[in-house]
Structures are given as C-alpha cells and as structure tokens.
Amino acid sequence: MKTKKIGIAVLILLLIVAFVAYNMYNKPHVNVSETSSDITITAAEILNDFTADETSANAIYLEKIIEVTGVISDIKVERQKGIITLKTNDDFGSVLSNLSDEATKDISSLKVGQTVTLKGICTGYLMDVILVKCEIIND
C-alpha cells in the first residue's frame, strides 16, 4: 500500500518535471506588441549614445524593448520584411528598424518624411543602430 502511494507520488512528480521541461523548451519569444517598452527615446538620441560609447550603450540597450521616435528617411521591403530607416543628426548613421511580419503588412500606411514611433528589440550598432521585430505604434 505504502509503496503504491510512493509510486504514484513519484509518477506525478515526473509528470510535473516533464511538463515544466517541455514548456521551457517551447518557451515563446518575447511578444513585442504586448510587452511594455523598457526605454523610450528619439532616433537621434539612441544613435548618439552608441557613437559616443558603444560598450556602455550596449549595456543599456541590448535586448531591451525600445520605443523610438524619428522621421522616416527610407522605406523598403527586402526578403518579405519591411525595413524603416529613421533619420538622425548624424550624416552616416541612422536607426534601422526591421519590422515584424505583422507590421510589414501595414507598411503602406507609412510615408517618407513622416514622424513615426516604432517599438522593437535592439540588437546592437554597426553603422546604424539595429532594431528587430519592430511594431508600428499608433499615437
């Protein structure tokens, strides 16, 4: 009787462990549109932070959800993904925002010269600050 009880307890425990492990393995990606942004900033400010000191800017911005506002200087779609370039004061650098699949569908609502707020995940700085999985935020 006692061994049976222990057996059942062990079985339940194993099931819980398996369930937790399975869920961890299939953990979903961060949902950008449903997560509140960590940092709200303008395109010029974030680029300036990266050009001034890349290492410390990396520590502040990388993998954070950033809401960035700027004027659109270029719109294009490459490999079915929308890419919005936000203008800055810098001659060479800008903020390159790679839209999510959902946001790419709404890309026609955007125009060059328009001020827009995008929310995405910052992955770093090359010539430009790179944001991925961006959503278009409507005011």
Place this chain on the structure above:
Amino acid sequence: MKIFTTLFCFFLFIAISNGQEQYLTKNGAISFFSKAPIEDITADNNQVLSIVDATSGKMAISILIKSFMFKKALMQEHFNENYLESDTFPKATFKGVILNFDTLKDTATKLQVKGVLTIHGISKEKTIEANFKRTKETILVDGDFIVVLDEFNVEIPAVVEKNIAKQIKVSFNFNHTPYKK
C-alpha cells in the same frame, strides 16, 4: 574585441573618406545550419553590414550576434548567453581581400576571399569561396562555408552534444549597391 571594433570603424572611415567606389549593404543575410542526430537548428540574420571596395577589392563584413533569430526562444537564449557569449562578444567580423577581383564581370564567377574571420573573440585566417556577380548597380555575393566550433572556443556541453553539430554550415547572401551618403 574593442580593438577590432575600432579597426573596423577605422577601415570604414578610410573607406568613406577616400570617396572611392564603395558598394554596401546593410541588409545582408547570413544563416546557419546545424545538423545533429536529435535536431536540426537554423538561425537567420538579415541585418548584416557588408562593404566592398571596388577599387582595391577589399571586403569587410560586420555581424551582430544578437540579430540571429531562432525558431525557439530557448535556443536563441542559449546561443547568446552560453555559446557565443554575445554580451562580451557582440559582433562577428570578416575582413579580407577578394582575389582576382578585377577580373569580375556581369557573369557569375567563383572567387576566393582571403581574410580574417573573428567569432567569439577569436580570429582565424580563412579563405572562403563565393559566387560573385558585378553589374553597373550591384555586386552580388553568395555562398557558404563551414565553421568548426572548436576553432573559435565555442564549447558545447556534453548534455546537448547530440543536439548541436560541431561543424556549422554558414550561408551568406549580400546584394551590395553603390554607397551614397
């Protein structure tokens, strides 16, 4: 790592300030493929910066490790935190010279690029063969090569030995266009 970044910026600066014939893409694609007994893993990065200097045939590529997108969030997390340690080494770079670049025409040609590949803070000399094609408005480059994880001190724990290949196939596709300010 910082020295590489500085060098890269320096190269960029030289490249830009000389005002020579620069071809560039900010949306180059790199993906990798790991084939192991338990699972196949792929990841894509569509934000690769690649510059070709058409006068000297030099090529410079810069890749953000955190820009690699995986199907599973957990894999992406492990890739960044445990294997590539992207907080410490946020970028991978390749700098090299395209051999016989001046022979390149508007037909697809296989050329070798000899240079230094830096991943995970480790630099290795590497010669990579790629398909090149040059038209008036573009320089197209694509191909693939193998990265041996051991060479770049990327350690795969024994527990996931059967999940991750020791040799990773890396594919690239760059569509360079003339650089204008």
